[in-house]
Amino acid sequence: xxxxxxxxxxxxxxxxxxxxxxxxxxxxxxxxxxxxxxxxxxxxxxxxxxxxxxxxxxxxxxxxxxxxxxxxxxxxxxxxxxxxxxxxxxxxxxxxxxxxxxxxxxxxxxxxxxxxxxxxxxxxxxxxxxxxxxxxxxxxxxxxxxxxxxxxxxxxxxxxxxxxxxxxxxxxxxxxxxxxxxxxxxxxxxxxxxxxxxxxxxxxxxxxxxxxxxxxxxxxxxxxxxxxxxxxxxxxxxxxxxxxxxxxxxxxxxxxxxxxxxxxxxxxxxxxxxxxxxxxxxxxxxxxxxxxxxxxxxxxxxxxxxxxxxxxxxxxxxxxxxxxxxxxxxxxxxxxxxxxxxxxxxxxxxxxxxxxxxxxxxxxxxxxxxxxxxxxxxxxxxxxxxxxxxxxxxxxxxxxxxxxxxxxxxxxxxxxxxxxxxxxxxxxxxxxxxxxxxxxxxxxxxxxxxxxxxxxxxxxxxxxxxxxxxxxxxxxxxxxxxxxxxxxxxxxxxxxxxxxxxxxxxxxxxxxxxxxxxxxxxxxxxxxxxxxxxxxxxxxxxxxxxxxxxxxxxxx
Ligand code: F6P
Numbered sequence: 001x002x003x004x005x006x007x008x009x010x011x012x013x014x015x016x017x018x019x020x021x022x023x024x025x026x027x028x029x030x031x032x033x034x035x036x037x038x039x040x041x042x043x044x045x046x047x048x049x050x051x052x053x054x055x056x057x058x059x060x061x062x063x064x065x066x067x068x069x070x071x072x073x074x075x076x077x078x079x080x081x082x083x084x085x086x087x088x089x090x091x092x093x094x095x096x097x098x099x100x101x102x103x104x105x106x107x108x109x110x111x112x113x114x115x116x117x118x119x120x121x122x123x124x125x126x127x128x129x130x131x132x133x134x135x136x137x138x139x140x141x142x143x144x145x146x147x148x149x150x151x152x153x154x155x156x157x158x159x160x161x162x163x164x165x166x167x168x169x170x171x172x173x174x175x176x177x178x179x180x181x182x183x184x185x186x187x188x189x190x191x192x193x194x195x196x197x198x199x200x201x202x203x204x205x206x207x208x209x210x211x212x213x214x215x216x217x218x219x220x221x222x223x224x225x226x227x228x229x230x231x232x233x234x235x236x237x238x239x240x241x242x243x244x245x246x247x248x249x250x251x252x253x254x255x256x257x258x259x260x261x262x263x264x265x266x267x268x269x270x271x272x273x274x275x276x277x278x279x280x281x282x283x284x285x286x287x288x289x290x291x292x293x294x295x296x297x298x299x300x301x302x303x304x305x306x307x308x309x310x311x312x313x314x315x316x317x318x319x320x321x322x323x324x325x326x327x328x329x330x331x332x333x334x335x336x337x338x339x340x341x342x343x344x345x346x347x348x349x350x351x352x353x354x355x356x357x358x359x360x361x362x363x364x365x366x367x368x369x370x371x372x373x374x375x376x377x378x379x380x381x382x383x384x385x386x387x388x389x390x391x392x393x394x395x396x397x398x399x400x401x402x403x404x405x406x407x408x409x410x411x412x413x414x415x416x417x418x419x420x421x422x423x424x425x426x427x428x429x430x431x432x433x434x435x436x437x438x439x440x441x442x443x444x445x446x447x448x449x450x451x452x453x454x455x456x457x458x459x460x461x462x463x464x465x466x467x468x469x470x471x472x473x474x475x476x477x478x479x480x481x482x483x484x485x486x487x488x489x490x491x492x493x494x495x496x497x498x499x500x501x502x503x504x505x506x507x508x509x510x511x512x513x514x515x516x517x518x519x520x521x522x523x524x525x526x527x528x529x530x531x532x533x534x535x536x537x538x539x540x541x542x543x544x545x546x547x548x549x550x551x552x553x554x555x556x
Pocket of ligand 1 (some may be wrong): 158159161196210211212213214215217219273274465511514
């Protein structure tokens, strides 16, 4: 069966042993030396695709490393699996689903078959429906129940129904409609929805309840709360249709909630939640930036899809980034990977990629349910790079952990302050240079001696001021952050995650690991609301529940 495992696991692939031996030979090579012996290193280790330039020369690799890693990818049958995904085979084997976020941005419109049926017509119909609705809201034709135009949109959703749209909404701020402000409510802590509702006028607010399953407790709780708040002023349920729409795969649950399914924007089970921003889940984004810009984002992603599908592995951006991740994760035993954007509009990218990557590849059984005996998905973390410099970069430079990181830098700013951008750009490159080169004892000594105030205790201090360097980074330059380049960037990471999932023989498209907590939370909520204290859990959980019950019952 095509969706079954590769049979061989990572450590059994023919190139695994040669890679291990190669690792032993190169693990102590310093990148500073690799640069000094090869003035053309960056030409060998960089890839350009339209507005994106990936410089991966500041990695602990040689040409042989790349060749061996690409060989490993071949042995894992990456190219075959890639085709299976694009062709709509049910590669999400534990849920029996195709994985077709790529079809959502298939701007060539060539047929994509699922169970013998072309899915492109339904995708195009939904795009048209989203476009016509958003045009009406944007132009002011769509009015609230008292005849006023919509000014505020609230996306109520969580996880993939929140992080993607929120990140893109922030990233494309310069492209937004002037009148329309989008708010995102995800946290079930009532403080989140309260803080949002406080800013709103029910007559001019539009709520989008975004949930693939339409069963997510956090989202439905917030949506009911918003509905109640709205009806407090609007009074009549007939007004709901002008102020509440839904994005979901579950029309029955949408109708049960009280949203007219004519106001529902559909997507399908073959779109994973964390891969859904290209679907109607992007409705809030379309409302903010308009369909033309949204389509430009789809086109950017589509161009990355084509690059991924057609470019030889050794020149293929997502493949190279994915295989470098394998190199550090499985040979250098790196446990995490930093995402460091140098563009303020991309400040939520690390959060978005945490879900995209860790919910996909944070798994310890392979696609056939066998326990793996190798490390899989790393911990993904990060923040806006320039802020990170003043927070955690100390540990990147001088800590004991190896933390490979991506520096994602835009070159042309949307602001009027290109000279401020120069400061940011110089900081980003200073970091990657310092992480790569470090500063040895002699250089440190020379720097100290050249400084205006030479400290008396040089001998004691100097060891604290030495940088070992040899910390790997990728530099991704984006010409300018636009819908098109953002689409490319996001698709690049999606495919990087795919590449790694294939090499680790994982199903990157299910998320069973989130289920147990949801199940237990239901039981605990019942215990909190029960007349008697609970003793049905372990002593720690019982004590904490009962302590909480006591506090909320005697609030005053
Ligand atoms: O709990 C995790 C998860 O299932 C994610 O995979 C998903 O993106 C999120 O919850 C939200 O789910 P839904 O869109 O169905 O509300």
